[in-house]
Amino acid sequence: xxxxxxxxxxxxxxxxxxxxxxxxxxxxxxxxxxxxxxxxxxxxxxxxxxxxxxxxxxxxxxxxxxxxxxxxxxxxxxxxxxxxxxxxxxxxxxxxxxxxxxxxxxxxxxxxxxxxxxxxxxxxxxxxxxxxxxxxxxxxxxxxxxxxxxxxxxxxxxxxxxxxxxxxxxxxxxxxxxxxxxxxxxxxxxxxxxxxxxxxxxxxxxxxxxxxxxxxxxxxxxxxxxxxxxxxxxxxxxxxxxxxxxxxxx
Numbered sequence: 001x002x003x004x005x006x007x008x009x010x011x012x013x014x015x016x017x018x019x020x021x022x023x024x025x026x027x028x029x030x031x032x033x034x035x036x037x038x039x040x041x042x043x044x045x046x047x048x049x050x051x052x053x054x055x056x057x058x059x060x061x062x063x064x065x066x067x068x069x070x071x072x073x074x075x076x077x078x079x080x081x082x083x084x085x086x087x088x089x090x091x092x093x094x095x096x097x098x099x100x101x102x103x104x105x106x107x108x109x110x111x112x113x114x115x116x117x118x119x120x121x122x123x124x125x126x127x128x129x130x131x132x133x134x135x136x137x138x139x140x141x142x143x144x145x146x147x148x149x150x151x152x153x154x155x156x157x158x159x160x161x162x163x164x165x166x167x168x169x170x171x172x173x174x175x176x177x178x179x180x181x182x183x184x185x186x187x188x189x190x191x192x193x194x195x196x197x198x199x200x201x202x203x204x205x206x207x208x209x210x211x212x213x214x215x216x217x218x219x220x221x222x223x224x225x226x227x228x229x230x231x232x233x234x235x236x237x238x239x240x241x242x243x244x245x246x247x248x249x250x
Contacts, residue, residue, distance in 0.1 A: 075233035122147035122160030
């Protein structure tokens with residue numbers, strides 16, 4: 001009689017749920033195992049990374065200096081570059097995080113594919129105004145760690161210089177070498193006065209601290225920047241939207 005007071009008895013699901021329970025437990029175990037594998041894959045790369053003690057909340061990964069070299073004429077987002085045939089390009093991660101976050105889950109898998117390209121700009125996990133400071137720092141830290149890891153494996157990695165607001169200056173430039181080739185992105189800020197102001201302030205601070213020999217600039221020329229030491233590459237995704245083309249060379 002107790003079965004009659006069990007709501008599952010009336011919808012016919014009681015037996016099915018009992019049968020499904022072992023399968024669900026097995027799925028949970030597989031999911032947990034996969035999560036552990038992802039964490040271990042990320043942690044395992046850190047043994048190949050040098051760190052710098054600093055005033056940042058945690059030791060910062062150290063990225064090595066890159067001297068000037070002959071640059072390709074095209075910069076292509078990671079998600080498009082992997083599926084393309086052209087290897088004489090600069091691979092950039094200036095696109096939505098969802099398009100490249102897989103490299104964070106299993107960095108070792110992408111060492112050989114990235115080695116095939118002329119050079120690669122460091123990852124660009126988002127740092128934004130309005131995001132919690134911890135998430136901004138976390139994303140910056142992993143941008144640096146992945147750059148340092150791929151450098152240690154022989155990939156020609158260009159330091160990607162990023163920041164969010166003035167508070168992020170305390171860690172944004174630590175671990176990036178002075179007098180190096182660097183890359184800076186400005187996509188998506190034109191037309192937003194507040195964003196342009198914060199970008200300009202961060203840019204000035206980056207140039208002052210790092211004194212770069214060359215800046216790979218992705219996006220439009222911004223007022224007051226150092227055009228004399230910059231090489232500009234158009235945002236392919238933005239140009240595709242404007243012109244309806246499948247591929248545009250810079």
